[in-house]
Amino acid sequence: xxxxxxxxxxxxxxxxxxxxxxxxxxxxxxxxxxxxxxxxxxxxxxxxxxxxxxxxxxxxxxxxxxxxxxxxxxxxxxxxxxxxxxxxxxxxxxxxxxxxxxxxxxxxxxxxxxxxxxxxxxxxxxxxxxxxxxxxxxxxxxxxxxxxxxxxxxxxxxxxxxxxxxxxxxxxxxxxxxxxxxxxxxxxxxxxxxxxxxxxxxxxxxxxxxxxxxxxxxxxxxxxxxxxxxxxxxxx
Ligand code: NAD
Ligand code: ZN
Numbered sequence: 001x002x003x004x005x006x007x008x009x010x011x012x013x014x015x016x017x018x019x020x021x022x023x024x025x026x027x028x029x030x031x032x033x034x035x036x037x038x039x040x041x042x043x044x045x046x047x048x049x050x051x052x053x054x055x056x057x058x059x060x061x062x063x064x065x066x067x068x069x070x071x072x073x074x075x076x077x078x079x080x081x082x083x084x085x086x087x088x089x090x091x092x093x094x095x096x097x098x099x100x101x102x103x104x105x106x107x108x109x110x111x112x113x114x115x116x117x118x119x120x121x122x123x124x125x126x127x128x129x130x131x132x133x134x135x136x137x138x139x140x141x142x143x144x145x146x147x148x149x150x151x152x153x154x155x156x157x158x159x160x161x162x163x164x165x166x167x168x169x170x171x172x173x174x175x176x177x178x179x180x181x182x183x184x185x186x187x188x189x190x191x192x193x194x195x196x197x198x199x200x201x202x203x204x205x206x207x208x209x210x211x212x213x214x215x216x217x218x219x220x221x222x223x224x225x226x227x228x229x230x231x232x233x234x235x236x
Contacts, residue, residue: 004206004221005234007178013091015169015176016082017194018227021183021209023100025228026073029066032185038062047156056141056149063152067118067135075106078182081231083107088235093172097184097191099154112169114161114191120153129153161190169194179203183227186213195219 008014020030031043041062045051052059083106086092094111096103099118103111122129125148132142142150155161173179179198186192186207195215198205205219208230216222223230 001223001230001233004223005236007204007206008085008089008234011089011178013172013176014085014089014178014180015093015095015172015194015198015203016085016180016182017184017191018082018094018096018098018103018182019184019186019188019191020098021185022078022082022096022227023073023076023098023102024183025076025078025226026100026102028070028073028098028100028102030183038065044157047154048158049156050158052151052156056151060137060141060152063118064135064137064140067137070100070102070118071133071135073100073102075102076228078227078229078231079103079106079108081235082182085231085235086110091172091175093169093176095169095172095191095194097188112165112172114155114165114169116152116154116162118152118154121150122153124149124151157188166190170197173197173203174201176201176203179205181205181207181209181215181219182231183209184213186215 024030046059046062079102086108092110094103094108096113097115099115101117119131119133120129121132123144126146144150173194206221207216207219208223208227210226
């Protein structure tokens with residue numbers, strides 16, 4: 001912990017990759033390490049193009065439920081600590097796999113949303129994208145004015161990441177002196193691949209998680225604990 005604080009004090013460029021764990025203390029459920037969350041389905045079976053093609057109503061019911069939870073959630077001390085860190089480091093990028101928008105709400109500026117936003121909807125017909133914050137949705141599955149089905153504006157398993165955002169994330173990772181990995185199981189690619197890029201580019205990689213992950217013994221420092229507690233300590 002002491003070493004990491006020193007590194008951060010002198011860092012010129014910091015990149016952070018966050019996952020669902022950073023929002024867990026805000027009451028937003030993570031995908032893994034939790035069970036019995038929703039009916040009898042696993043998130044991995046619902047967040048896919050196939051699932052949506054098979055049963056758009058079921059997928060939208062799940063998203064509507066997640067939207068209702070996220071609508072009540074507030075940023076926690078971990079989100080705020082990252083927003084504060086951004087003010088102190090000359091070059092700072094916050095790459096997130098989360099779709100909840102809590103980083104922006106806590107004041108973070110340079111946020112790269114790798115997996116989109118749960119508040120966005122996109123037409124499967126005319127491809128128009130818009131923001132819809134209604135929850136519960138008045139109609140499930142929701143439809144576009146053109147008559148086609150709307151889909152959540154998120155990146156599903158098996159889909160490509162938005163190319164520009166991914167490029168920016170790679171660039172930020174390559175130039176980072178310190179790469180922080182926070183609250184992610186680090187098994188969803190390509191996001192997890194940023195850790196290898198960071199290492200190969202000579203960054204110090206620091207992980208914060210309540211439990212070890214597949215990457216924990218391949219990085220410079222593993223800090224075990226809740227991000228809402230450890231992140232404020234790191235910048236205190
Ligand atoms: P994940 O559910 O696979 O893993 C969560 C990780 O967070 C685990 O390693 C767990 O040990 C850790 N964790 C839990 N509570 C923590 C805490 N308080 N402090 C620190 N670490 C904690 O999540 P993932 O790696 O982000 O990947 C799953 C995918 O799920 C992502 O693509 C993301 O888009 C999506 N997702 C997003 C949200 C959200 O927006 N909040 C929530 C669930 C899932
Ligand atoms: Zn349309």
